[in-house]
Amino acid sequence: MAFTATRGGTHGQPMSDMNVTPFIDVLLALLIMFIMVIPIATHALLIPLPNGQGEQPILENNLVHIDRSDRLYWNGAEMDRQRLLNQLASVAEIPKPDQPVVRFEPDALASYQTSARAIALIKDSGIENFAFVGNEKYREFGKAD
Structure with a gap:
């Protein structure tokens, strides 16, 4: 005390x-x-990067399609997201005046999330010749094949 x-x-x-x-x-x-x-907080930004060359042939007009089961296709050949990214990177490597067109055609019942990710993948790959096709089939909302 x-x-x-x-x-x-x-x-x-x-x-x-x-x-x-x-x-x-x-x-x-x-x-x-x-x-x-306490660990130091680090910020992680996950960016998908190509890890190889595309496996499928590159045509004058190429079609990226999403079916109703959310599967991705390149000119009719089924692909996963990484293989599609590799294919798109191969197209983007072609010089700009000769770069082929990449057309995007989702099924009417394909999920919005898969479609938005595929569009972002195409945009981020650096492709400039890009088009939406097949939308005329769905002029009336809610009608699918």
């Missing part, structure tokens, strides 16, 4: 205040440990 000293050097009454210095020391030590343990 701490006592207060008077001016005369004699001890006075006991202090009624609590000594919080050890409490603050422990809190600061815990804070430093938490700062050291």
